[in-house]
Amino acid sequence: MWWTRNKPRLINASLRGGKVVTAETVVGTIGKSAEFRTCQFTGLKVDVAAQSLIKANAVAAVVFLLIGGLMGLSVALTRWPAVHLLPAEWFYLALTGHGTNVLLFWIIFFEIAVLYFASAVLLNSRIAAPKFAWLGFILMVVGALLTNYEVLRGESSVMFTSYPPMQAQPNFYLGLILFAVGALIGVAVFFATLVIAKEEGSYQGSIPLVTFGALTAAIIAVFTIAGGAVILIPTWLWSLGLISYIDPLLYKVVWWSMGHSSQQVNVSAHVSLWYMIAALVVGARPLSEKVSRTAFLMYILFLQLASAHHLLAEPGLDASWKIVNASYLMYLAVLGSMIHGMTVPGSIEAAQRRNGYNKGIFEWLRKAPWGNPAFAGMFLSLVMFGFIGGISGVVLGTEQLNVLMHNTLYVPGHFHGTVVTGTTLAFMAATYLVLPLIFQREIVWPKLAKIQPYLFGIGAAGISLFMMGAGTLGVPRRHWDITFSDAPLPYAESAGAFLMMGLNGVSAILAALGGAIFVIVVVGTVLFGKKITGGHKLAFPLHAGGGATVSHYGSEGTIKLPGTIILVAVFFTAFVLYYFINWKYLSELWLFR
């Protein structure tokens, strides 16, 4: 038979030619002669090219955090009726810029740095194709600057979501597309680095949990960016006049397949960082690798359905479609987060008890390194992401309950709980480790750094809670003037709503102060921090076991975790109560069907 004769010959040919397809033949030999240094704290081998890329991406992230943060402060001060800082045009401009700069540019630049760290550094490997990675970085910078330029020119105040038929300048969309292409290159470099590390045997066995989490984030990022391309490229062509019509409902369905999924990239990334910080600062080991990794897999499998969260109050969509999608198929992705919400504090409790803080139920928590901003930021992020962002997200994403807060300030309240108190705070906390380990600089002004996570965390929590409060009272989102003083038919918001907006303004000032300290400490450290040399002791010490090569399972099995069980029980009670309170509110509304 022709195929039986042909087949072996084909294999022979490839063997004889010696051209087996490997990462080497695909990516090229550019990085083969990579230069390494050995980290004195963890014993990890660090590729110098990867180190420069991590630095560049982290610095770019902080720059855009500064720009977006200032815009955010001006938005909150305008919403504070007693201050009402900006005129209307400037308010809508600043709100558009705030969303794009912090939600996209700050977070994604930082995530690319996390991806390079979790692949090249944690796996002791060289980074794949560093020149290609730099190309991605440049594209991201150009895209971010182009979009910012268009926003600042004032003719693209279409908000972060840019719903048609409202139209921005073509370069607004083009900048976002360039940025996404650059990010996609970063993700590709991450995958290639994983392949190289495997082939060159730079680690034994499976990849570490943190890398696994980063891999989850990268996989979700691929289909997030694909969704973005499907909607942003036609929208760009529409703004150029090459396409005549974009259906607004269809746009919203597809846009949110990017917009919401990209938040799941953030969740995967910051949960990975929780595990990383817990490991480096208190020597925590996952209670069970199997459980934590399965929880990450839940994200990949179910988070893509979240587009529906934005379509619960839209015309023409079937209830069964809404229920299946908005619940991530029976809340299986929420299950993933609830598992991390137990295993992360559980692993910290187990580690602290092993470290000797074994008295009573909460000694492990009381004697945790609260003075280390990396730990403090991480733990605040963990608690607030669960209590504020998580619970409100499930309530907001419930098919019928959504009608209570759809498009009110409750929505930004919720996502400031996830993206600011969760992701941003975790990224800030991780930065306090990146500075000594990657920049090899001692953190300047450690006393200021110590209070930073608390200031920022409390401020951000206030922003979330007071916006949620205002939204519950009906205050609309993206709204310049809740006194409606220019409206032909007047409407008066309640006194409670005004109080909420004032408290929101105060919280924003606190958060901005925390943000400013963060930027000052980072910039100060990068420029003036003392160079870390051999035998250097850190102001914020890492756990002595930071360099252990293999994790050990089992010791946690003998340690009971009463503190974590109580924390989780408190969380669960709060969740159930808040869930039913909202059903009670709903049952008191006018009737509709």
Added chain:
Amino acid sequence: MAITPPKQRIWWNEPVEKVELIWASIAFLWGLFMFGFMIAWHFIGQQNLNKEAYRIAPSAYEAKVDEFAKKFKVREEQGVPVVKPPAGTDVYLLGRLWQWWPILELEKGTSYRIHISTVDWMHGFSLQPVNINISAYPGYEHVITLTPTSAGEFGIVCNEYCGIGHHMMTGKIYVVDQKQAEVDQRLAAGR
């Protein structure tokens, strides 16, 4: 260590902590319950959003609303007609830059088929202080059967950003309590 490879090459073979298993089971069951409760509310609840919607050209919808307003207009407020449709009939509401049009007068405890759509951009129908929030699209006519359960004066606020006049976009719904009105009348006559 979360930053180092797991001890077992195949992480799936690692044992699971009992406390983790219990928590994951509780969380899973709670998820199932919440999933089931959304379905249940369609049977036990009185607040479920209808999926009834029609494709319509914005200009055609505008014409329908104009005709409706002309037919049932009872008075005018600041140039905007106040429209009182017969109980239980079709009611048309239009969002445009920057107003919700016309003003409606409804009866408490009576069901109306409320049609909502826009002529230009996306708008938000946010009934306050009741706090019912629904998105409105150009080209889609959304029909909701609504029964007011409280009387008084209610505002409609736009909560979908619609450009520079977004914060001026409002509307109004009056709900009258017919029974209460009749009782008041009788009392007044008796005196």
